[in-house]
Amino acid sequence: MYLIVGENTYLVQQELQRLLQDVPAQLVERYDGETITESLLSDIMRGTTLFASERTVIIKDLSLNKDSWELFARWVPEVPSSTMLVIIEQKLDKRTKTYKDLSKQLKVIAADYWTDRDEARAEQWLAALAREQDLSVSTDQIKDMVKRAEIPAERPGQFFIDQMQLVQAVQSLSVLDEMSDESIAAV
Numbered sequence: 001m002y003l004i005v006g007e008n009t010y011l012v013q014q015e016l017q018r019l020l021q022d023v024p025a026q027l028v029e030r031y032d033g034e035t036i037t038e039s040l041l042s043d044i045m046r047g048t049t050l051f052a053s054e055r056t057v058i059i060k061d062l063s064l065n066k067d068s069w070e071l072f073a074r075w076v077p078e079v080p081s082s083t084m085l086v087i088i089e090q091k092l093d094k095r096t097k098t099y100k101d102l103s104k105q106l107k108v109i110a111a112d113y114w115t116d117r118d119e120a121r122a123e124q125w126l127a128a129l130a131r132e133q134d135l136s137v138s139t140d141q142i143k144d145m146v147k148r149a150e151i152p153a154e155r156p157g158q159f160f161i162d163q164m165q166l167v168q169a170v171q172s173l174s175v176l177d178e179m180s181d182e183s184i185a186a187v
Contacts, residue, residue, distance in 0.1 A: 001076065001085040003102055005092050006111030010163035012088060015109050016058070019086060023056045033062030033069075033087075041068050045075045055083040063089050073098045076105045113160035115153070122146045122161045129167065133174040141184055145169060148184075 004015050020028060031044065036059070044057055063069045072087075079085055087106065092099050102108075114122050123142050130137045137145075149166045150159040172187045173179060 001079060001087075001106045002109060003087045003089065003106040004109045004111050005089050006113070007090050007160075008111045008113045008163060010167055011111035013164075015111060016086065016088075019084070020056065023084070027054075027056060029055065029057045031057070031059045033059050034064045036062065036065055036068045038068065038071060041071055041075070045072070045079055053082060055080075056086070057083060058086045058088065060088045061090065062087060063092055070098060073101050076102065113151075113153075114163065115161070116150065116159040118161060119143075119146055122149075122163075122166075125163075126166055126170070129170050133170050135170060135174050136179055137173075141179070141181065144181070145184060 002015075002019060004012055006012065029044070031040075036044070044059070047055075062072055076085075085106075087102075094100075094103075123139075123146050126146060127137070127139075127142050130142070145166060146161060149162045149169070151162050152158075153160050169184070169187045173183060176183055
């Protein structure tokens with residue numbers, strides 16, 4: 001059972017791919033946590049399937065549904081061992097009793113944005129990603145792309161680096177015949 005916490009959609013996607021690499025896509029049950037009722041949550045948590053010996057359940061943003069979130073925390077011990085449960089949450093208050101209880105029962109995976117302090121790390125990662133796509137990008141262009149992918153954080157003067165935006169930019173740029181500062185600005 002896993003709890004992926006964070007707003008970095010790229011890292012969330014990477015973690016999901018890692019966790020689900022051996023699970024056929026048609027066997028994955030996906031739910032929107034905001035719309036889950038108590039009875040549906042009970043079926044999800046305690047249920048089994050007639051068609052497979054194992055289940056994989058993904059629930060996104062369950063904490064936005066306060067009643068179901070609290071029930072979920074109480075019912076986690078009742079989840080059958082044949083069920084892989086993945087909960088994805090953008091933001092959680094880590095000071096709450098519910099989170100503290102869940103963090104003891106679920107494997108917590110952080111999917112936080114890189115901050116402006118991680119620019120060098122982001123530049124190295126982006127350079128490697130560009131090489132994988134056979135994209136010839138200069139060091140200055142890498143720095144420019146990382147700067148363009150910065151989004152304001154809640155605290156004034158602090159920024160997050162949006163990895164998903166960088167992945168999409170590299171994918172778009174990889175189809176071009178020639179790489180230029182103008183093409184980076186356009187993408």
